[in-house]
Amino acid sequence: MTVTVTGAGGQIGYALLFRLASGQLLGPNTPINLRLLEIPQGLAAAEGTALELADCAFPLLASTTITDDLTRAFDGVNVALLVGSRPRAAGMERADLLAANGRIFGPQGAAINAGAASDVRVLVVGNPANTNALIARSHAPDVPADRFTAMTRLDHNRAVAQLSEHLAVPVGDIDGVSIWGNHSASQYPDVFNATVRLESGGRRVVRDLVDERWLTEHFIPRVAQRGSEIIAVRGASSAASAAGAALDHVHDWVNGTGTGPGEWTSAAVVSDGSYGVPEGLISSFPVRSVAGAWTIEQGLTVGDFSRSRIDASVAELLAERDAVAALGLLAAE
Numbered sequence: 001m002t003v004t005v006t007g008a009g010g011q012i013g014y015a016l017l018f019r020l021a022s023g024q025l026l027g028p029n030t031p032i033n034l035r036l037l038e039i040p041q042g043l044a045a046a047e048g049t050a051l052e053l054a055d056c057a058f059p060l061l062a063s064t065t066i067t068d069d070l071t072r073a074f075d076g077v078n079v080a081l082l083v084g085s086r087p088r089a090a091g092m093e094r095a096d097l098l099a100a101n102g103r104i105f106g107p108q109g110a111a112i113n114a115g116a117a118s119d120v121r122v123l124v125v126g127n128p129a130n131t132n133a134l135i136a137r138s139h140a141p142d143v144p145a146d147r148f149t150a151m152t153r154l155d156h157n158r159a160v161a162q163l164s165e166h167l168a169v170p171v172g173d174i175d176g177v178s179i180w181g182n183h184s185a186s187q188y189p190d191v192f193n194a195t196v197r198l199e200s201g202g203r204r205v206v207r208d209l210v211d212e213r214w215l216t217e218h219f220i221p222r223v224a225q226r227g228s229e230i231i232a233v234r235g236a237s238s239a240a241s242a243a244g245a246a247l248d249h250v251h252d253w254v255n256g257t258g259t260g261p262g263e264w265t266s267a268a269v270v271s272d273g274s275y276g277v278p279e280g281l282i283s284s285f286p287v288r289s290v291a292g293a294w295t296i297e298q299g300l301t302v303g304d305f306s307r308s309r310i311d312a313s314v315a316e317l318l319a320e321r322d323a324v325a326a327l328g329l330l331a332a333e
């Protein structure tokens with residue numbers, strides 16, 4: 001499999017590539033031809049990472065190509081991880097990156113359209129991730145729209161971790177958490193369909209175990225603002241946890257998620273109109289991967305509180321879409 005990682009010389013790239021090459025992206029039996037795309041000023045850092053990748057002698061790493069050429073980077077690609085872009089600093093919102101980073105993803109979408117393999121899957125990590133994925137997809141008209149996704153798996157993992165800490169239960173005993181909307185402060189971490197497995201073997205619904213005040217005043221803001229919290233504490237945006245989430249997203253996409261009750265995850269995918277989210281918008285939903293394709297979990301309970309939170313985040317996505325359209329970053333339909 002050919003895997004292209006953009007921004008390979010950056011901090012997420014450094015946290016991602018060794019785990020990817022060890023087999024954590026596609027599994028222990030899939031050799032990888034790695035393409036590292038950087039801008040000229042990032043090539044040296046990517047070359048340094050490539051030297052260390054070689055020194056790890058990973059059995060699954062078949063080849064490594066470093067380039068600043070889009071055509072070469074995406075020729076025959078099966079999995080594209082679009083990380084390369086500017087991170088925000090303290091005091092910024094992710095949408096502040098819209099103009100600077102948005103310009104990156106149109107040409108990369110066009111290069112994917114021109115040269116990718118027919119089974120290509122694209123994960124956009126670069127922020128603002130949902131709208132950057134929309135830009136990339138708009139420039140790839142020959143690629144099925146459902147192959148373009150944006151990362152909200154980090155938010156999903158954060159929500160599960162917060163619940164695990166609050167309820168004092170292992171993360172593996174929590175199912176049914178959903179992230180809705182935009183990977184931004186407006187995101188909605190939803191636990192109203194979540195359950196906890198009991199040691200006795202039964203399950204309890206989370207909404208019976210937490211109070212509304214904790215949800216609205218602690219849980220939701222802590223998850224939604226975690227990116228800013230990390231920037232404030234470590235002085236830079238998340239990297240290793242983001243790399244882990246990217247691996248989780250693609251691994252589950254390719255290998256499948258659980259089929260049992262609540263065994264879904266979260267990803268920003270192209271809406272088909274489900275749950276009233278406008279068609280074509282790339283918004284986070286509860287999803288399962290079935291036969292290698294993300295499918296939106298249907299039939300979940302969405303009460304008035306959840307509805308209002310989802311609508312607010314979707315409204316922000318529509319505003320971002322209009323903003324990038326006004327900047328001429330979306331390809332003509």
Ligand SMILES: NC(=O)c1ccc[n+]([C@@H]2O[C@H](COP(=O)([O-])OP(=O)(O)OC[C@H]3O[C@@H](n4cnc5c(N)ncnc54)[C@H](O)[C@@H]3O)[C@@H](O)[C@H]2O)c1
Pocket residue numbers: 006007008009010011012013037038039041042045083084085086087088101104124125126127128129151152154155183237238239242
């Ligand atoms: N969606 C998420 O959950 C999530 C989580 C963490 C970070 N992010 C985002 O990921 C992005 C990367 O973060 P980082 O910490 O790795 O930043 P970084 O600055 O450490 O690295 C970014 C790298 O991208 C390269 N780059 C810039 N423009 C490029 C282009 N056009 N093509 C290829 N490479 C290019 C830079 O040279 C640099 O090496 C940021 O936008 C950040 O906000 C998203």
Ligand SMILES: O=C(O)C[C@H](O)C(=O)O
Pocket residue numbers: 087088094127154226227228230237238242
């Ligand atoms: O918060 C950021 O800017 C980085 C990333 O989107 C995150 O959620 O950690």
